[in-house]
Amino acid sequence: xxxxxxxxxxxxxxxxxxxxxxxxxxxxxxxxxxxxxxxxxxxxxxxxxxxxxxxxxxxxxxxxxxxxxxxxxxxxxxxxxxxxxxxxxxxxxxxxxxxxxxxxxxxx
Amino acid sequence: xxxxxxxxxxxxxxxxxxxxxxxxxxxxxxxxxxxxxxxxxxxxxxxxxxxxxxxxxxxxxxxxxxxxxxxxxxxxxxxxxxxxxxxxxxxxxxxxxxxxxxxxxxxxxxxxxxxxxxxxxxxxxxxxxxxxxxxxxxxxxxxxxxxxxxxxxxxxxxxxxxxxxxxxxxxxxxxxxxxxxxxxxxxxxxxxxxxxxxxxxxxxxxxxxx
Numbered sequence: 001x002x003x004x005x006x007x008x009x010x011x012x013x014x015x016x017x018x019x020x021x022x023x024x025x026x027x028x029x030x031x032x033x034x035x036x037x038x039x040x041x042x043x044x045x046x047x048x049x050x051x052x053x054x055x056x057x058x059x060x061x062x063x064x065x066x067x068x069x070x071x072x073x074x075x076x077x078x079x080x081x082x083x084x085x086x087x088x089x090x091x092x093x094x095x096x097x098x099x100x101x102x103x104x105x106x107x108x
Numbered sequence: 109x110x111x112x113x114x115x116x117x118x119x120x121x122x123x124x125x126x127x128x129x130x131x132x133x134x135x136x137x138x139x140x141x142x143x144x145x146x147x148x149x150x151x152x153x154x155x156x157x158x159x160x161x162x163x164x165x166x167x168x169x170x171x172x173x174x175x176x177x178x179x180x181x182x183x184x185x186x187x188x189x190x191x192x193x194x195x196x197x198x199x200x201x202x203x204x205x206x207x208x209x210x211x212x213x214x215x216x217x218x219x220x221x222x223x224x225x226x227x228x229x230x231x232x233x234x235x236x237x238x239x240x241x242x243x244x245x246x247x248x249x250x251x252x253x254x255x256x257x258x259x260x261x262x263x264x265x266x267x268x269x270x271x272x273x274x275x276x277x278x279x280x281x282x283x284x285x286x287x288x289x290x291x292x293x294x295x296x297x298x299x300x301x302x303x304x305x306x307x308x309x310x311x312x313x314x315x316x317x318x
Contacts, residue, residue: 008203015199019192026188030181033312044316051308055301062191062297064121074141081145085152092156100163 018061025054122202126286133287140291144298147261151302154254155309162318164246171314174240176231180311183227184303187262190220191300198293201286207276210289214273217296221266228259247318251310258306261299268292 029050036043059065065075122130197213199205232252235241242252272292275285 004203008199011202012196012199015192015195019188022188022191023185026181026184029307029312030177030184033177033315038312038315041316044312047312048308051304054304058191058297058301058304062195062300063294074138077138077141077145081148085149088149088152089156089159093159096160 014061018057021057021061022054025050025057029054122286122290126202126283129283129286133290136287137290137294140294144294147298148302151254151257151305154250154257155305158250158254158310159313161246161250162314164250165318166245166247168245168248169235169238169240170247171311171318173238174235175311175315176234177311177315179227179231180307183224184307186220186224186227187300187303190217190224191297193217193220194293194296198289201281201289207281211273211276214269214276218266218269218273221262221269225259225262225266228255228262232256251314255306255310258299258302261302265292265296265299268295 029047032043032046032050038044038047065078122133193213193216197210197217200209200213240248240251242249269292272285272288275288279285
C-alpha cells in the first residue's frame with residue numbers, strides 16, 4: 001500500500017512538474033511578446049524556440065514519450081510522422097515561397 | 109537497483125494492477141496513435157497552407173487588427189490546465205482511487221474545455237465584426253480552416269468526456285472503459301500540443317510576418 005501511494009505521488013509529481021514547466025514557458029513566451037513587441041524576426045525566433053521546448057516538455061511529462069525500450073516502436077511511429085510532416089510543411093513553404101518570388105508578389 | 113515499470117505503449121499505462129485492461133489496450137492504443145499521427149499530418153497541411161497564405165490578405169483586415177493576445181493567453185492557460193486535470197483523472201484510475209475522483213477530474217476538464225470554446229467562439233465573433241470572415245481573403249480562409257478545426261476537435265473531446273463520464277457512472281470500471289479513458293487522455297494531450305503550434309505559428313507568426 002505504501003509503495004503504491006509512493007508511486008502515485010511520484011507520478012503525480014511528474015504531471016505537476018510538466019504543468020509547471022509548460023506554465024513557465026507560456027509566461028515566458030507572452031512576456032517576451034509583451035515586453036519586446038512582436039515585429040522583429042529575432043523575437044519570433046526566441047518565441048518559436050520556447051514553443052519547441054514546450055512541445056518537448058509536454059511530450060515527456062504528459063504523454064510519457066521517452067527512449068525506454070518498450071515504447072520504441074511507437075517512438076518510431078511518431079518520428080516517422082514528424083518526418084512526413086516536415087517534408088510536407090517545409091516543401092510547401094519552399095516551393096510556394098520560390099513561386100512567390102518569381103511572380104514578384106513578394107520582394108526578393 | 110530498482111527496475112523501471114514496464115510500459116507496453118506510450119502515454120500513461122494502466123499498470124500491473126489493471127493487467128488485463130492494460131493488455132487489451134495495447135493494440136488499440138497503438139492504432140489510436142496511428143490515428144493521432146494521421147490527424148497530425150492533416151493539421152500539418154493546414155499549417156502549411158496558413159504559412160503560404162500569410163501575405164494573401166487582399167487588402168482585408170490583417171493579424172494586427174484581428175488577433176487579441178489577451179484572449180489567446182487565457183485560452184492557452186485554460187487548455188494547459190485541462191491537460192493537467194485529464195492527467196489527474198488518468199492517475200486516479202491507475203491507482204484505484206474512488207470512482208468519484210475520476211468523474212470529478214472529468215467534470216473539471218469538461219468545464220475548462222467549454223470555457224476554452226466559449227473564449228474561442230467569442231474571438232471569432234469579434235473578428236467577424238471587424239470584417240474578418242473566411243471569404244474576405246486567402247489569409248482568413250486559411251485561418252478559419254485551421255483554428256476552428258482545432259476547436260472542432262476540442263468539441264469532440266468534450267462530447268467524449270460527457271459520454272465516457274456517464275458510462276463510467278453506469279457501468280463502473282470495466283476493462284473496456286479503462287482503455288477508453290487512456291485514449292481520451294492521449295487525445296486531450298494531443299490537442300494541447302496542436303494548440304502550442306497554433307499560438308506559435310498562427311498567432312505569433314501571423315503578427316510577426318503578416
